[in-house]
Amino acid sequence: MGSEGNMKKSVVTQVSIGGFGESTTAKQLTDYLEDEVGIVWRCRLKTSWTPPGSYPNFEIADTSNIPSIDEYKKVEPHAFVHFAVFESAGRAMDAAGQCNLILDGQPLKVSLGPKNPYSLNQRRRTTVPYKLAGITLEIGTLVSRDDFFVSWRAEGVDFLVDPFDNTCKFCFRKSTAFSFKDAVMHAVINCDYKLELLVRDIQTVRQYKTLHGFVLILQLASSPRVWYRTADDDIYDTVPGDLLDDDDPWIRTTDFTQVGAIGRCHSYRVLISPRYENKLRTALDYFRMRRVQEERVRWPPRIRNEPCFGEPVSDHFFCIHHKEGISFEIMFLVNSVLHRGVFNQFQLTERFFDLLRNQPKDVNIASLKHLCTYKRPVFDAYKRLKLVQEWIQKNPKLLGSHEQSEDISEIRRLVITPTRAYCLPPEVELSNRVLRRYKAVAERFLRVTFMDESMQTINSNVLSYFVAPIVKDLTSSSFSQKTYVFKRVKSILTDGFKLCGRKYSFLAFSANQLRDRSAWFFAEDGKTRVSDIKTWMGKFKDKNVAKCAARMGLCFSSTYATVDVMPHEVDTEVPDIERNGYVFSDGIGTITPDLADEVMEKLKLDVHYSPCAYQIRYAGFKGVVARWPSKSDGIRLALRDSMKKFFSKHTILEICSWTRFQPGFLNRQIITLLSVLGVPDEIFWDMQESMLYKLNRILDDTDVAFEVLTASCAEQGNTAAIMLSAGFKPKTEPHLRGMLSSVRIAQLWGLREKSRIFVTSGRWLMGCLDEAGILEHGQCFIQVSKPSIENCFSKHGSRFKETKTDLEVVKGYVAIAKNPCLHPGDVRILEAVDVPQLHHMYDCLIFPQKGDRPHTNEASGSDLDGDLYFVAWDQKLIPPNRKSYPAMHYDAAEEKSLGRAVNHQVNIYFPTFFLLAEMMTLKIKWTSDSSITL
Template identity: 90%
Template sequence: MGSKGNMKNSVVTQVSIGGFGQSTTAKELTDYLEHEVGHIWRCRLKNSWTPPGSYPNFEIADTSNIRNFNDYKRVEPHAFVHFVSPESAACAMDAAGQCKLILDGQPLKVSLGPENPYTLNQRRRTTTPLKLSGISVEIGTLVSRDEFLVSWRAEKVDFLVDPFDNTCRFCFTKSTAFSLKDTMRHAVINCDYKLELLVRDIRTVRQYRASDGFVLLLQLASSPRVWYRTADDDIYETCPVDLLDDDDPWIRTTDFTQAGAIGRCLSYRVLLSPRYENKLISALDYLRRQRVKEERVRWPPRIRDEPGFGEAVSDHFFCIHHKEGISFEIMFLVNSVLHRGVLNQFQLTERFFDLLRNQPKDVNIASLKHLCTYNRPVFDAYKRLKLVQEWVLKNPKLLVSHERSDDISEIRRLVITPTRAYCLPPEVELSNRVLRKYKAVSERFLRVTFMDESMQTMNSNVLSYFVAPIVKDLTSSSFSQKTHVFKRVKTLLTDGFKLCGRKYSFLAFSSNQLRDRSAWFFSEDGNTRVSDIKIWMGKFKDKNVAKCAARMGLCFSSTYATVDVMPHEVDTELPEIERNGYTFSDGIGTISPDLADEVMEKLKLDVHYTPCAYQIRYAGFKGVVARWPSKGDGIRLALRHSMNKFHSKHTILEICSWTRFQPGFLNRQIISLLSVLGVPDEIFWDMQESMLCKLNRILDDIDVAFEVLTTSCAEQGNTAAIMLSAGFKPKIEPHLRGMLSSVRTAQLWGLREKSRIFVSSGRWLMGCLDEAGILEQGQCFIQVSKPSIENCFSRHGSRFKESKADMQVVKGYVAIAKNPCLHPGDVRILEAVDVPQLHDMYDCLIFPQNGDRPHTNEASGSDLDGDLYFVAWDQKLIPPSRESWHAMQYDAAKEKTLGRPVNHQDIIDFFVKNMANEHLGTICNAHVVHADRSEYGAMDEECLLLAELAATAVDFPKTGKIVSMPFHLKPKLYPDFMGKEDYQTYLSKKSWVGFTDG
């Protein structure tokens, strides 16, 4: 909503009430409460809720012909009451707590609703939605400018254009059959549905007159979100005023139409009565102000039902699966164009496919990829494809297919939303162990990502829901249930799906994919099966599902294949360094200098010094290997037991990343912790102002531009820096100016959205271990390469390869942290010392092996398997105490193990369980809110509790332990600097967050 208010003016005017009898009406309850407590705007009384464990069965379109069973556990009657004043709401709560509210001999239970700014309530009452009641709506496809094909229609629909939250909604009531759990029976319940879309998702709007009124034709960029909740509520209003929505949860669901109209069609034809002319004019004025493109209508399009109108579709991806003579690669791209809305299925005639049959594959691929870049529908598919093919043939450079190394693969992606799916054009990405092994069938791998509509993140509340808090109080049960979206996701994972003539089955996922709600699928070809791939990957003996899934995912880590290291060259028994129950050497081993050099050559790193550490995958081992002198015994790779995750015979040393120059940036979490530890807010302001000043001069001052590129851009700024050093000037070289503008835009975005402030005396460094045992507890060794033009040539030849890198040994106090960091003790204050024996180690952070507890574990419970640490030696960023706050205890959660080996279905269940219970982002956001609201900042008790929850949530992919977000910690409001436009916000009073507007 983006509505701002002052936290001190936040009020509660809504309460939820229960405990009254089944026969009580909304008016009776209102009359009683107004007599006992105070004036009421609205009372909505509910006696219905969805049956526990049930799903709506949208395959049953006509509910009048099925037998309705009502013998399921019903919800207790409850009501949502909006008082005129917050004092009345508080009075109702107090009176109920003292058992002074007695209705018909029964004590009432009261729970307070959400806390909202007073100005927000006032704005809702004064911002009237443009409501057009009883209209008709048709969802379909604009197949040409002159013809509209209807897929689904409904009457008695309310259409709302609401400036309050910048949304449009179609609302109506529909009878719905719910399949009762573990039975073949159904309960038929009237439900309120709403199709909600953001105004920014309206691509174009057209308006014209019809014989019986007005027509509004909306062309959307994506499908709307679909919600429902039980209807037939008893509503009593004392005054017709617009109020914030009740605390009665809406439930997300999938496309309920038989024809898949909501997911498949992006055109909405709204038929309005002549009496709505004035409201229509106001709605159009509002849409214009929101920059929705308005198109003129020369003449009204013909309206007719689409072929097979009303028939159920079996394919809810809405794909063209197979055409004779058309390869899979081409069909996938045809569906990419179709799903993007550039073409529609009614245009894809045999003439269209004949064009594809008559041209070489590379011409068709280039042509269809070009069509995928269109942002508007094309109404003559045949003509447009022919023109594009001719254009491609005249530009043979578009057909050049560069040979790729084994480290690069072309990946096809499928995005699945609650209502539809999108085939995305293949992209070239870094490969992995499995794709390299099965290169001959690599095109049969598909990366599937589950997302919300508009390509937004699919949050856990899309997959599960809870009853209203008052119902939980009445029944002592939260009634946690899964949505129909959850069922859709799990069904696709379990049963697989068909796409472009192929059947795809779930394979596995990496840890990064788990966070992104992505997974690998594979289409078996008769020779290669999913089970064959898993057998080749290795032996996974873990009986903990989370660990087993994580181990499998290691084979899908994006890596570079380098040297084949024979087993006799590997020591897998390098001793661990353990003390007090901690493993100081967790995740790290060593690599001989000659092998490190060979790896560098395989990676083709044309740099002037060999990386001193690599993050690796080798057989079933993962972690970091640091360059360390060999003993002359022929051992080139020394690995520890903590690095061994599963058994594998794979002997290629794979590289995930390596130590290199990585500029340091603060972020919101680190700033919050440094601030509460005593670093003055003015320091952050000054650093921000300095950064802004340089970014604003980057296009005009060559020296400033060069400084920004070489100090804060890592490899991304190399080309621009080389051009500047060669004498090019941004004012006369458009390509250089474009690159500098991109750098400026990216850093300004990071500053505004993430509070990423550049720290010149700071770096992001890979953690390593002092294998010599010289460093003492509280010490560290840091040697970093200084920014220079030489670094920019690492990918542009070896001109500076023989020169000695300019190194700096850091001395004095340093602050280190690892993301996510929410606890004040996650920032560790160490003393950087000069140790000559470690001078061969650079661009990494060397931790001691001595002490009572590893400093890595103290910093957000991390280890040495590849974690990156923020390090700052700018003394202005060191807390005045020069000491660390006491570290949080990061004890590993107790693992849940099965009494049998983990199977394929267990992995699938874990994946969907993670999707439905992934709360790390929510917890981190809540931490920001509570730290901002409290005078104690991140040391507030609620923030410390959230830090503990976050630590458990981070380890969910390893342990499988679910973290529940306590209701009282869920933010009702968000500070303005977080940019939560879709939520209620307030103006922050903290001084250090103001720079996000810079």
């Protein structure tokens, strides 16, 4: 660690300093530091910040004539200092640590600059951005190749092309009003703004020369990220030229233009002074290296202000909401094309909409869906739509089939970013309980996803921020504040939004949607209201907001509807097996063989063996039901109290997943823990080399290809395996070669990104319980199906289904783990034994009901409600001592109760929930990247 710290110091010349008085100036601090430490190039003394509890108010464009206040909590004075050499930064740190830096009788505190690893600091210092200062920026729309409509204009902007992080940045300063809750007065503060876009989001660059200099027109695929930070600072520079940015945190925000230019417009016109010709050429060379398409300009386009220039917009989704004679389905797709940037709003004339009015609905839907696949703007919307409609009519097969299974639904999606929204064309997905019940109004459901610009995952830095670390050192406290983006998300969740003539309101979200930052919204039609849907879903009496949200989300789990099981056929009072405060049967029940077979027939499974366990939803119950002999008492489904989450009258047995052959793959977390437990690293290296060898031979050696497909691809490799067994060769059959290439690419990606190493003697298995009570503590039962080409043919006729049973009972020591696994005790070493009474169970992991603590709980605090476990019986992967490391205790945190039933709090807390989900993801990543030793 010491050498790493020295390397870090060797490339950092910036420090943060605090502890001086309020009257200290940047020049006074610079003079003192140069006398005591070394030459200073720049000192930026900061006394402003975003006032606590306030948000920037972008509705106030002119801040010169508004009532303002200066009586709000101020930040502790601090400074960001750039020394000339890195030794000075080190001396400042050492001197402050020994209390040798005293200014006006006050000891100074010093913290090191950027916290990046050595390699990033080194590259940051040697990769300087190309800065073109004082440019004029015009954000607008390239209406045609010859016309540019300006929506917003700014002068004195700095344009930076930064190879360090492959971004372009537009930076400028403007006065901003900050509003306080329930207050008339505002705080007016100068702020620096930054528009940051990824180079990969630049679709095309057009460059030409005018009498006043050079002009670039950047056509973007998505909106830039918008940042700000307060800038009422005292800056003292001792040398001319550009330095790296300070360590003062930038804060994410929304579109600050009242006309919505940043979210609405895709074209950026940059006017550059002739003095920057060399820098411009260097920047253009960099664009070419990054493969940004460059278009020649025959003559400069006409520059005009857009028709409604300067008029504030009220719709921040930038939609065309309604046109007479155009249905909602068509308008939604028109907005999809518009938001994708294929057409612009100035092209969508009445002639365009007349084309849609004069064609059948299915032709319009197919045409607009096709247009949504375009990657570049089209400048004649009318002509292009007419051509596509004619093409669709000449090829009726492109209209698609209207037949659709009840378990499949077309879902419309809306992606909301900090600056705009995107309507996405409907996608076919597995349905859920609510959509099936409200099938008549299913098209009024909308799945809304909150994302960052460029369709990136929205993270905690977008929704909240902290002050600079030096302020925390000075005040011994650190608290986060919510950004204006958070306020935007919260407003949408609480107030809903209007889209294409409908008002959408928040409904609920499932656990998977929470990880994706998604939620369900519904547009009431006068007959069906959000409250009606919630009432039908069930009674949710939880007083904890998170738990109530999870319970409601169970109704939106993607499931297959199978058999209607009457209440008298269900035993909902099967006692749980409890001991020492643990529930050994947490989340698992039983299903009779005849009902299990009915379910399999309803699912139309193309499997060689009928599943022995299903992950289910039934009424308000959630969990797994394992196939178990009937007691001839008329009970077909036995559910335990631990499976009950809420009350519901729904009686359809819904299936989420089922036991089947699932190949075993290691991942980074499991490898880390097994290595810590004593498994030699050479074992993983040899397994990786063997996997790479086979993947590299997959296109040349049919035997190797067949082995990879049947052993590591499950049912996804069936078609290719059948073709290989029929004698097709990848060298002569392009379709087969394409499938094998896809398998190779997918597994290589998993190997590179997640260390997914295939384990021949391993599986992913659903956890079940030994209902017979035979297994002892420390034992388990595992019976797995072997990969076989016969299974691939099962759907091609009944004669292929009558094949011999090919099951293997595993015996000996096995290693099991469940993701995420963060602690060495999460890997459990058990003894797999043969129990004849359990031979009807296969492709699952049977745990004992005996012992002081459930093995499921020992493995990452899991249970039996559908969790999948990695199981390896390859003895090379078993730790040398054949013993489990002491398990970690996963005691649940104390619930925060409202003291009453939850009502509207679910939508309010939604953004907080996915902040917590991100913290869990970061914790897993940190554990994966850390070196752990015992």
